[in-house]
Amino acid sequence: MAAILRFRKLCFLEPSSPSSCNEHKKQTAKRDEKKLRENCDAGEDGLRRKGVKEWRCIDSCCWVIGLMCTAWWLLLFLHHCMPASLPGAEPPGVRLRRQGVVALHPVVLVPGIVTGGLELWEGRPCSDGLFRQRLWAGSFAEIFKRPMCWLEHLSLDNETGLDPAGIRVRASSGLVAADYFAPGYFVWANLIENLARIGYEEKNMHMAAYDWRLSFQNTEVRDQTLSRLKSKIELMYVSNGYKKVVVVPHSMGANYFLHFMKWVESAGGGGRGWCAKHIKSIMNIGPVFLGVPKAVSSILSAESKDVAFLRAMAPGLLDSEIFRLQALEHVMRVSRTWDSLVSLLPKGGEAVWGNLDWSPEEDHVCEWGTRKYQQQSKTKGNETDGRHSFQVQEPTKFGRIVSFGKTGSSPDAISSKPNASCGKVKTEYDEVSQETIQRISEERVYTADTLLDLLRSVAPKMMKRAEAHFSHGIAENLSDPKYSHYKYWSNPLETELPEAPDMEIYSLYGVGIPTERSYVYKLSPPGKCRSIPLQIDSSADGSHNGCLKGGVYFVDGDESVPVLSAGFMCAQGWKGKTRFNPSGSATYIREYKHIAPANLLHGRGLESGAHVDIMGNVALIEDVLRVAAGASGVELGGDRIYSDIMKLSEKIKIHL
């Protein structure tokens, strides 16, 4: 203690101005010698105190920091002393194990877009010391330290869609690839932990990590990812006593696995019947079978919420004043080199997503929360749903996925050329002429069909590259030999499911959260450095059954994927024996009503229905565990539906 005091003195007790002592002397001049002496002593003391006063600023800073640190350590210590888990709800794994549910079928997890980790294997000089460190997922420290370098390494080549020269960024492998996206933000970790409780471990659980930036076929070309998955499944099948695997894809992983199934029976050399032999069931979580409208807005203006995962991760960076104008451009430039984004564009055109006047969800009423379902169940009891139909005054035109609102800026405003002096980031918009933009905005309305033309005109390179890998139509005749090309494999409307009558396909997704369905756009106000000429008209609000908010029309879904996209194939497209499902594999829909976590302690909730948070949903985990332990869809209870998916699917007229 004494040492500390001395140290403090040393640092900060600089003799302050002697004038203060003099003043003091003046004040006390009248008094006698003795008093003066005494006073001087006191003055000495006072001086010291004065010193205290003078360094109070920096000193109290230190003091406060010290206090905070100490308090923090104390809390940390207490936290460590605390029993590891608060007494709470019993995890599903423990409960099921007690019921005698044990590991049976090997499990393959297929992560979706964005959630898988990427690490650096070879880079430019600016990335020194990052060898085998994560560039994507994890702490994202590099965004802050060297943002430009980071962006450069995450981009792919604009022509080939593969690595740029001298850069090798590869998917992390193993369960760690996608158990946590960032520290504390689980993706698969909960599911893994519960699977482990009923006896799973790495010999019967596999994370099929792949580089989610590449087009699906390119993951095989560059990394042999599909071959590795095939070999791994075969190995697990054999080494676990010839038990078929249960595949659990999430989000874009569902499309990826669709691609895999076609690949493995043709180019992969597995031959017909491979899937029937090796796969018990596919439990798609929040699948993006028919695409998401979100992908449109992110390609068009880098603005949707989901690619703005990025934004959520680093809000400061993206919205700070300095970077503000450039950040979106950077995101756009990088994300447009990622072919996989194109796989998420809405598929099936107007037949599925609706045209100018019609859409399957048109009489959707946006009353969010559980209220809606309660009301529905109530009205089901009554013979009329009078109140319900009363509210539907005018169908919302969800079919217009992109529409240019009336609030768009006037023609003369756009004609002012963007100033090239501010060293702006080059995006493809620089190559698109003003007239084209003008024409685009005058077209006013785009449906799922015309949308692709729109994208082709604003992002010609990306679409050219990616459309060699993905297709978004509906097949007229599936026996047409052209459909053996790999670009059709990930589109469920242009491929047949493999011949596997015993295989089960599940669609598990959350409902009850407003989900982006279509957008109101406007031309950007001319800004100096703005090179993205389009943006969502966030001022557009309106009644539209309450579905339009901030320039976005919402429907039911899991926050990212509308019910239609996640559920249609299992509700109708593949139900029974259709031309897309010639062998009649059984399909099941399991919906999970979103219930927001009641309090902070619940974290991201045990009953969440949100796109990623659903992986912590207890009911979903239980379903996956039961199937993995051998249950069939019928034993689970068949379909479990809260939304209008059946009604919606009825309205979609596709030749089946």
Add this chain to the structure above:
Amino acid sequence: MSLLRRRRRRGGQDEPGKTADPEEEEEEKPEQRRAEKKKWSCLDSCCWFIGCVCVTWWMLLFLYNLMPSSFPQYVTEAITGSPPDPPGLKLRKEGLAAKHPVVFVPGIVTAGLELWEGHQCAQGLFRKRLWGGTFGSVYKRPLCWEEHMSLDNETGLDPGGVRVRPVTGLVAADYFAPGYFVWAVLIENLAQIGYEEKTMYMASYDWRLSFQNTEVRDQSLSRIKSHIELMVSTNGGNKAVIIPHSMGVLYFLHFMKWVEAPAPMGGGGGPDWCAKHIKAVMNIGGPLLGVPKAVSGLFSAEAKDIAVARAIAPGVLDQDLFHIQTLQHLMKMTRTWDSTMSMIPKGGDTIWGDLDSSPEDDYLPSKRRQNATDEAKDGSSEPKRKRKHYGRIISFGKDIAEADSSEINRVNFRGAVKGRNVANDTCVDVWTEYQEMGFGGIKAVTEYKAYTAGDLVDLLSFVAPKMMARGSAHFSYGIADDLDDPKYLHYKYWSNPLETRLPNAPDMEIFAMYGVGIPTERAYIYTEAPWAECHIPFRIDTSASEEEEEDMCLKDGVLNVDGDETVPVLSAGFMSSKGWRGATRFNPSGMKNFVREYEHAPPANFLEGRGTQSGAHVDIMGNFALIEDIMRVAAGATGDELGGDRVYSDIFKWSQKIKLKL
């Protein structure tokens, strides 16, 4: 609060008219001041100090982060002169590129293990590393940790309710602890010529289990087989280069036999699987014939290497409070690990020497140094020194170790009555098999006096019958007379190079790469430990040392020979220099063998870390010459193109002395 009060006081003082009696105030002030000061100094100073330290720390951290990452390298270069290019960069400039897929097989101890299911006390450790990494849980809950790291004493598999599994992927053994590389340097250099995860595979396995049990429990062997097949087929049919380290060498030997053996016991790959899939096996520091260290580890938990655990947690192991118990805990834990028994010296007296002679008899630690300077002197200096009896791997007392064999009066311990231990229930919680051995047994053991390699297995079976019963079902330590004997089809012989044939693969190459020039444990001088409750009855007699300064073969009760600090040259090099060289009965197809030795040169200064020319057992993985050799072979070179053998030690001379039918 005190600040506020002071301010108010001060304000009052500045306006003299306001206070009634200034004098009175002057009187009372010093006291108050002192009181204030005291208050301030006690807790606040602490806070202030911590704050100050924190701020400085953050400042430094900030500066450190601002520092360009090449700065340390720059400093190092300024001090030591520019270091040689790392081999990856150098070979890349030469135009080498990734060709053959590479498989790493880690050894004992170096690979990570993680928890998949545990008892109550291990809550919150799910999928956290128990072994490797920071070893945080050793300190936090040592007994819980020990309980989870132990295996079942009967089966050698998981105890009930506990599942500890190997970490998979390259992370399994790239770093053992933060900053302590194992494979990381090699991986990084390979990446520089184009390797990545599709062409590199870490064949991690649970190194505590016996080799066959890794297949039984985890299907580790099947996974390696499937992965090698996959890598070969996706890399255009280029065969794999296997790089096992330490015990991984034995493991891979086992794998090669397993994969070609028919299905129920083996992998069913067919008789030409290895020929089809493997280009070269590059053994790094392989204890092919076992290590004497394993004996002392099993006998008294005392060797240096098993005590990597000790090095990691010296505090816990050597604390006075725990001292007596720690070794026993350690012994209890390690004795449940079957794999340690795979490294008991193999080949008996034929290889390791008998009471009178051993192949390394003429070894002088200082000889090689002399050789370099002045060769003529060599011959004259030899006769002077006493013969070392390396063959007596365990001897009781220094005099026994040095005595002539005729003077040793041995009383056979086999079949001796162990007697009943007076022991007591106090030791029941820390159970080792010594608990069941009475004074009679201990006496019998000491009276046999000197144990050669041939006696060791019997000795261990005597003191630890349960462990050896488990182990002898999985490992064998003899020399085969007739390899055609059908009994050699059993898996317990597969990891003993003296009882198996190499697979039929004439194009495959085997490299023995190991460090030389470091004193390595070869034989021990034991003494009876002073009797105490719950004590291990034997311990190394650390007082036994050589008087002469010059040849320090005997030091602290350990007789040293040339090696890489863990594996003697004989064990690492014999098979490749003689046992498998040419077409012998152990190598019927006559695949080529190369011995590549790396002379140990300690790092010049601490900036070099663990050195780029080290020959030590683990540090050799950062040896540039070794890395370069591996990379060249991975890029397609053959052993002859590397320059064939590269030998510094007397391995060929010593091998010549071993009379083994080939």
